[in-house]
Amino acid sequence: MRPVLVTGASGFVGWHVARRLAERGWAVRAMTRGRHPVPELNVEVVTADLTDPGSLRRAIDGCGALFHVAADYRLWSPNPAELYAANVDGTRALLEAARTANVERIVYTSTVGCIGFVEGGLGDETTPVSEAEMSGHYKRSKWRAEQAVRQFAADGLPVVIVNPTAPVGDHDFKPTPTGQTILDFLRGRMPAYLDTGLNIVDVRDVAEGHLLAFDKGRPGERYILGGENLTFQQILETLSRISGVPAPKFEIPYAVAWAAAAAGETIARWTGTPPRAPMEGVRMAKKKMWVTHGKAAKELGYQPAAAETALRHAVEWFRR
Numbered sequence: 001m002r003p004v005l006v007t008g009a010s011g012f013v014g015w016h017v018a019r020r021l022a023e024r025g026w027a028v029r030a031m032t033r034g035r036h037p038v039p040e041l042n043v044e045v046v047t048a049d050l051t052d053p054g055s056l057r058r059a060i061d062g063c064g065a066l067f068h069v070a071a072d073y074r075l076w077s078p079n080p081a082e083l084y085a086a087n088v089d090g091t092r093a094l095l096e097a098a099r100t101a102n103v104e105r106i107v108y109t110s111t112v113g114c115i116g117f118v119e120g121g122l123g124d125e126t127t128p129v130s131e132a133e134m135s136g137h138y139k140r141s142k143w144r145a146e147q148a149v150r151q152f153a154a155d156g157l158p159v160v161i162v163n164p165t166a167p168v169g170d171h172d173f174k175p176t177p178t179g180q181t182i183l184d185f186l187r188g189r190m191p192a193y194l195d196t197g198l199n200i201v202d203v204r205d206v207a208e209g210h211l212l213a214f215d216k217g218r219p220g221e222r223y224i225l226g227g228e229n230l231t232f233q234q235i236l237e238t239l240s241r242i243s244g245v246p247a248p249k250f251e252i253p254y255a256v257a258w259a260a261a262a263a264g265e266t267i268a269r270w271t272g273t274p275p276r277a278p279m280e281g282v283r284m285a286k287k288k289m290w291v292t293h294g295k296a297a298k299e300l301g302y303q304p305a306a307a308e309t310a311l312r313h314a315v316e317w318f319r320r
Helices: 012-024 053-060 081-100 137-154 177-186 203-216 232-243 254-271 279-284 294-300 307-319
Strands: 004-007 028-032 044-047 065-068 105-109 159-164 166-168 197-202 222-225 228-231
Touching (some): 004 012, 012 028, 044 053, 137 159, 137 279, 159 203, 197 232, 203 222, 203 307, 222 294, 232 307
Parallel strands (some): 004 065, 065 105, 105 159
Antiparallel strands (some): 197 228
C-alpha cells in the first residue's frame, strides 16, 4: 500500500487526521512547514511549503492518497497576498502534483465559511452563496480554493470536499481562533459576549469525517462536518459548567465590537502584532453560522458527539 500524504499534520485538524489514519494502519507521510514537529505520532515527516510547488511534488511522490488539510488560517495578516498564495495557488499546485503522481483518492479540507447561511434557518451544501458574501481575505481565499478544487473534480480528479464547522478539542497547538476564544474564557479575559452563533464539533469527529469522506464520499461533492448549533452565550454557559469559570453576563452591541476591531487593526498595521479581535472575525459574527450535517450523516454515516463533549476535551487539554 502506497503511503498517504497529510498536509498540515502539525496543525490542529491535520494532526487528528494523521493520528486517525495511523490508527487505521496507513503509512502516513506528514507534511509540515519549516520543520515543525508532529508530536506523539510515529509518522514519516516531510518538509514542504504550499508556496513552493517543487517541494509539493517531492512530498507527494510515491503516495497513493492525499488529505489536503493545510491552510493559512489567519483572520488578519499584514500581507493578505500570503493567504491567497498558500490557500489558492498552493492548493492548485498540490492537486496538479497529485494528478501527475497518479494519486488514487483525495480529500480536500475547505471550511463552513464557504457554505451559505439562512437567516433563522440552517445552511447546507446547496444553500446559494457567492464570493461577494465572503467577509474577509481568509474566507475569500478558501472560497477561491474550493472553486479550484471543484474544477479539478470536474476534470476527473478523484477529490472529495469536506467543510468542517468550528472544531474544538484536544491538541489545538497554536491555538486556532476558536481555541483562543476558549483560552481567553478560561483566563477570565472575556467580560462580555456578542449575539452570534456557531456550530461546534469535536475535532475527533471531524477527523473521522475525513476518513468517511475518503471511503464513501462522491468525487466533486462537498460534505459539511458539523456538530451542534449554539449561540455564543450557550457556548460560554457550557464552558462555565465544565470549568467553573463564571460566564460573562453582558452583551456587547455589534457596533461597539466593530469599532473596537477597527481600532485594533489600525494599531496592528503600525505594530505588526495581530489584533486581539480581527475585523474579519467580527464581520463573521454578524451572522449565526448554523448549518446541518444531514448530507454527511446520510451518505457517509457521520455521527458527531454532543458539543459539550468537544468543549470538555478542549478545556481538559488546555488546562493540562
